Amino acid sequence: MQASLRRIWGLVYRHLCLYRRSWPRLAELAYWPVLQMCIWGFTASFISGQQFTHGTAGHGLLLVASTMLGGVLLWEVTIRSQMGVAISFLEEIWSRNLGHIFISPLRPWELLAGLIVVAFLRVMAGVLPAILVAYLLYAFNLFALGPVLVLFFANLMIMGWAFALAVVSLILRHGAGAEALAWSLLFGLTPLAAVYYPVSTLPVWLQPISEIIPATHVFEGMRAVLRNGHVSSIHLLAAFGLNAVWLLLASLLFASQFRAARSRGALITIGE
Amino acid sequence: MNTVSVQALCKRYGTTLAVDNISFAIKPGQTVGLLGGNGAGKTTTISMLLGILAPSAGSIEILGHDMARDRFAALARMNFSSPYIALPGRLSVRENLTVYAHLYNVRDSRGRIAELATELDLHDFIDRPAANLSAGQKTRVALAKSLINRPEVLLLDEPTASLDPDTGDLVRSWLERYRATSGCSMLIASHNMAEVERLCDHVLMMRQGRIVDEGSPDALLSRYGRESMEDVFLDIARGRGLAAREDA
Numbered sequence: 001m002q003a004s005l006r007r008i009w010g011l012v013y014r015h016l017c018l019y020r021r022s023w024p025r026l027a028e029l030a031y032w033p034v035l036q037m038c039i040w041g042f043t044a045s046f047i048s049g050q051q052f053t054h055g056t057a058g059h060g061l062l063l064v065a066s067t068m069l070g071g072v073l074l075w076e077v078t079i080r081s082q083m084g085v086a087i088s089f090l091e092e093i094w095s096r097n098l099g100h101i102f103i104s105p106l107r108p109w110e111l112l113a114g115l116i117v118v119a120f121l122r123v124m125a126g127v128l129p130a131i132l133v134a135y136l137l138y139a140f141n142l143f144a145l146g147p148v149l150v151l152f153f154a155n156l157m158i159m160g161w162a163f164a165l166a167v168v169s170l171i172l173r174h175g176a177g178a179e180a181l182a183w184s185l186l187f188g189l190t191p192l193a194a195v196y197y198p199v200s201t202l203p204v205w206l207q208p209i210s211e212i213i214p215a216t217h218v219f220e221g222m223r224a225v226l227r228n229g230h231v232s233s234i235h236l237l238a239a240f241g242l243n244a245v246w247l248l249l250a251s252l253l254f255a256s257q258f259r260a261a262r263s264r265g266a267l268i269t270i271g272e
Numbered sequence: 273m274n275t276v277s278v279q280a281l282c283k284r285y286g287t288t289l290a291v292d293n294i295s296f297a298i299k300p301g302q303t304v305g306l307l308g309g310n311g312a313g314k315t316t317t318i319s320m321l322l323g324i325l326a327p328s329a330g331s332i333e334i335l336g337h338d339m340a341r342d343r344f345a346a347l348a349r350m351n352f353s354s355p356y357i358a359l360p361g362r363l364s365v366r367e368n369l370t371v372y373a374h375l376y377n378v379r380d381s382r383g384r385i386a387e388l389a390t391e392l393d394l395h396d397f398i399d400r401p402a403a404n405l406s407a408g409q410k411t412r413v414a415l416a417k418s419l420i421n422r423p424e425v426l427l428l429d430e431p432t433a434s435l436d437p438d439t440g441d442l443v444r445s446w447l448e449r450y451r452a453t454s455g456c457s458m459l460i461a462s463h464n465m466a467e468v469e470r471l472c473d474h475v476l477m478m479r480q481g482r483i484v485d486e487g488s489p490d491a492l493l494s495r496y497g498r499e500s501m502e503d504v505f506l507d508i509a510r511g512r513g514l515a516a517r518e519d520a
Contacts, residue, residue, distance in 0.1 A: 003377045006374050006377050007374060007375050007377065009374055010370075010371050010372070010373075010374025010375040011371075011374075011375070013367075013370065013371055013374060014360065014363065014367075014371040017362075017363045017364075017367040017371070018360065018362055018363065021362050021363070021401070022362060091360075095358060095359075095360040095361060095362075096357060096358040097357075097358060097359060097360050099324065099354075099357040100357055100359065100372070100417070101375075102324050103322040103323065103324055103347060103351075103352050104347065104372070104375040104376060105344045105345075105347045105348040105375065105376060105377070106375050107344060259326075262324065262325065262326045263325075263326045264285075265285070265316075265319065265325050267324050267325070268315075268319055268324055268325065
């Protein structure tokens with residue numbers, strides 16, 4: 001176990017060194033979440049009719065604005081989590097280092113664990129500045145959601161990992177040609193994940209699809225907390241249960257694609 | 273007991289047989305050369321030995337571990353160097369070696385890196401990003417990476433490719449010293465015949481995925497009636513091997 005932890009730390013250390021030596025990479029982590037927060041913050045201000053700091057907007061409009069800002073921040077957790085794993089994997093391809101990694105005693109699950117730790121650090125570096133901007137510019141305090149926020153974060157990050165495993169599997173299958181998915185895959189789910197509006201807003205035939213997405217239940221739960229301070233255990237359980245299923249399926253996909261890549265010789269030629 | 277034992281190894285890609293039923297063994301402390309033209313199957317063979325490519329058939333046992341079932345136990349005790357696989361260029365040499373010291377679970381990683389820096393003369397550039405090194409410096413760093421875990425089996429793919437004669441000689445001398453002091457077994461794929469004659473006790477000649485001949489450099493020279501390994505190589509690569517000569 002100690003050897004495993006050491007190998008995982010080795011991979012994390014490799015990425016920490018990379019960020020220490022590359023300020024554009026570091027700046028990029030926070031750039032998009034902060035930009036998103038600025039755009040949606042002003043949009044929310046426009047909807048509520050005034051700056052929140054004056055506190056005179058109607059309760060309904062304030063709720064809409066708050067759920068919008070909460071949605072922006074929490075959805076970034078999922079997106080950054082997925083990108084954190086997938087892009088860290090791509091960094092190994094770009095630096096042509098993957099061969100060295102795969103011939104070391106680092107097990108595939110240790111590789112994934114290391115990438116997940118790096119992704120967690122990337123999420124913190126990206127989302128915390130956006131949370132600060134939301135508080136300073138729009139007086140929106142995400143931490144007011146209370147301790148349940150930790151469970152929301154956990155679910156959204158796990159969902160990000162599951163999607164990242166799918167992206168990495170596709171890269172193993174199709175090579176660097178699939179790398180665009182590292183940036184774009186989760187954006188395609190945004191309309192269905194009930195990020196900015198309740199599931200009931202969607203057409204009836206789309207609602208069952210929305211409900212099998214773990215994030216949908218997090219955002220429904222978040223709206224319940226913002227609306228009446230009530231933490232919905234049903235939504236939380238649904239999110240954890242769905243995440244377990246998605247993560248299991250993604251892990252099976254990764255394992256099968258890793259085996260296939262090892263058989264095809266793709267672990268040597270990947271990125272070419 | 274052999275350090276490396278390969279039995280009836282095959283690798284098939286669709287209808288192409290890249291490695292065709294090869295068997296060989298490497299004894300403790302032995303250096304074996306793997307020679308052959310481009311596409312002969314050398315890289316495919318090395319990739320299977322490293323566990324990065326799954327064989328279609330056959331078995332590989334390294335240091336008593338079956339690579340099909342227990343490859344990570346063997347990988348911890350072996351290593352590989354190739355000028356064709358880079359180390360992350362933005363990381364300094366020291367950072368790169370630290371990463372691999374962790375991946376190979378090396379105790380006293382700082383001490384080991386200091387030792388390698390002295391032995392391979394890395395001190396002048398150890399804190400420089402790996403991308404900013406000359407070809408010779410990169411090769412020394414790649415060698416340091418491959419020795420970080422004091423491997424008992426070392427696989428080398430063209431260890432002195434693109435090096436000037438002086439640096440190439442330094443690397444070869446270092447490999448000789450390492451083998452003498454550690455008893456490490458080595459497999460070297462190379463196109464440099466002088467290097468093969470100097471370093472290898474035994475040579476495997478590959479052509480079209482098969483081992484077409486093998487023996488010590490001296491034995492091969494005498495068998496083919498040639499003055500240099502380069503001529504032996506050309507005989508085999510151009511299909512003028514022993515069998516063809518005997519037929520003629």
